[in-house]
Amino acid sequence: MSRPxxxxxxxxxxxxxxxxxxxTIGTSxxxxxxxxxxxxRGESDGPTVLVVAGVHGDEYEGPMAVARFFTSVDPxxxxxxxxxxxxxxxxxFEAQKRESDAAYDGLNLxxxxxxxxxxxxxxxxxxELYRFATxxxxxxxxxxxxxxxxxxxxxxxxxxxxxTDDTTEAASLEMARTFGLKRVWRVxxxxxxxxxxxxxxxxxxxxTLGTEMPGxxxxxxxxxxxxxxxxxxxxxxxxxxxxxxxxxxxxxxTVTQMVSCNASGLLxxxxxxxxxxxxxxxxxxxxxxxxxxxEEIVAPVEGNIWAIRRFASVRPGDLVFMIAKA
Ligand SMILES: [Zn+2]
Numbered sequence: 001m002s003r004p005x006x007x008x009x010x011x012x013x014x015x016x017x018x019x020x021x022x023x024t025i026g027t028s029x030x031x032x033x034x035x036x037x038x039x040x041r042g043e044s045d046g047p048t049v050l051v052v053a054g055v056h057g058d059e060y061e062g063p064m065a066v067a068r069f070f071t072s073v074d075p076x077x078x079x080x081x082x083x084x085x086x087x088x089x090x091x092x093f094e095a096q097k098r099e100s101d102a103a104y105d106g107l108n109l110x111x112x113x114x115x116x117x118x119x120x121x122x123x124x125x126x127x128e129l130y131r132f133a134t135x136x137x138x139x140x141x142x143x144x145x146x147x148x149x150x151x152x153x154x155x156x157x158x159x160x161x162x163x164t165d166d167t168t169e170a171a172s173l174e175m176a177r178t179f180g181l182k183r184v185w186r187v188x189x190x191x192x193x194x195x196x197x198x199x200x201x202x203x204x205x206x207x208t209l210g211t212e213m214p215g216x217x218x219x220x221x222x223x224x225x226x227x228x229x230x231x232x233x234x235x236x237x238x239x240x241x242x243x244x245x246x247x248x249x250x251x252x253x254t255v256t257q258m259v260s261c262n263a264s265g266l267l268x269x270x271x272x273x274x275x276x277x278x279x280x281x282x283x284x285x286x287x288x289x290x291x292x293x294x295e296e297i298v299a300p301v302e303g304n305i306w307a308i309r310r311f312a313s314v315r316p317g318d319l320v321f322m323i324a325k326a
Contacts, residue, residue: 006132046081061227069228145197185254188255259293265295269320
């Protein structure tokens with residue numbers, strides 16, 4: 001039996017409990033769409049961790065890691081509540097696309113939060129998801145949003161957190177450094193970051209972290225495993241699971257520079273991931289269909305290449321690189 005997401009209260013389950021159920025979202029649109037939600041209630045009390053993936057429908061490491069981690073959690077040893085939603089945007093996942101399918105509204109869910117109750121399908125979805133997370137979680141809990149490069153990008157594995165008020169940001173940074181990935185990304189406030197799921201939840205005073213994985217449309221075993229390990233690390237650090245976290249030397253809150261293109265055409269990338277570049281270095285060329293150079297993209301700052309567009313067709317405004325500033 002399926003019920004609306006808003007009627008699900010994971011902490012109302014008698015502990016110990018572990019199970020999947022189907023919830024319905026978008027019921028106001030007539031019928032709605034079904035999604036799996038996994039809930040584990042531990043033997044003893046403790047914080048609540050909510051993990052979501054599939055905000056973008058072409059990112060697959062997160063959904064695989066969420067299911068694998070859920071399988072591994074034994075409620076006997078858990079203090080608190082673990083909740084997971086492996087794919088929160090079915091409109092995009094079913095279409096195998098980053099954005100919701102055009103048949104719904106074609107919108108990027110990660111630009112719609114905190115949502116619009118009477119809006120289009122993706123805007124209503126954002127509203128339901130935002131309310132679920134903010135009603136479930138408080139300052140002692142944790143929200144995790146798993147992303148990747150999808151079909152068009154390749155990212156170096158990284159864990160990020162949003163700059164918010166001091167207390168929430170400090171708690172988020174501590175969890176980000178515990179996760180176990182070397183690269184820790186501080187996401188500054190920007191017009192786009194303030195409309196993401198984790199950005200808006202963070203601004204509600206809830207510690208959050210997000211991850212980026214390589215993507216390229218795949219889900220390498222090594223990347224899925226490192227997410228599973230990271231989830232275990234943060235639950236151990238929050239004393240929800242027994243054990244010790246092996247400390248990984250991590251960078252502290254690196255800020256990044258996004259580099260977009262101005263021309264349309266075919267993209268030829270001249271640098272590699274993790275390469276150090278100097279300000280003014282040639283990063284890529286865009287050519288016309290006649291082979292003429294339409295644009296040369298140079299590095300606006302010195303730094304390390306953290307993400308590269310791998311889809312060769314570009315249009316003006318497309319993101320091409322992310323550089324971690326030196
Ligand atoms: Zn994403």
